[in-house]
Amino acid sequence: AVVSTQSTGEFFSQVGKVRDVRIISDRNSRRCKGIAYIEFFDEDAVQPALKLSGTKIMGIPIQVQHTQAEKNRAAMLASMAKEQGPTGLYVGGLHCNITGQMLKAIFD
Numbered sequence: 001a002v003v004s005t006q007s008t009g010e011f012f013s014q015v016g017k018v019r020d021v022r023i024i025s026d027r028n029s030r031r032c033k034g035i036a037y038i039e040f041f042d043e044d045a046v047q048p049a050l051k052l053s054g055t056k057i058m059g060i061p062i063q064v065q066h067t068q069a070e071k072n073r074a075a076m077l078a079s080m081a082k083e084q085g086p087t088g089l090y091v092g093g094l095h096c097n098i099t100g101q102m103l104k105a106i107f108d
Helices: 005-012 043-050 068-079 100-105
Strands: 018-025 032-040 063-066 088-092
Touching (some): 005 018, 032 043, 043 063
Antiparallel strands (some): 018 032
């Protein structure tokens, strides 16, 4: 079993509609680096997704946090007096053999 954009998107769709999933791999070896970027359509999905940080998948805790770009965007929007928050997440610590079904089991 290998982590894929589809299985990762399916896992995070439990907290909200996923716009985009990017799994980062080494450009030379093409091996998964254990990092994914998730973007939601609605910012309301971000807080429940952030609460998944520390969840163990295949014995390894994942890290879920705002991306630096989203932190910068949120700061810019705040300075413009808008109330829109970040909608993208960084997910680290993923084992490369994690499937969407394994991720979904956390919500069940």
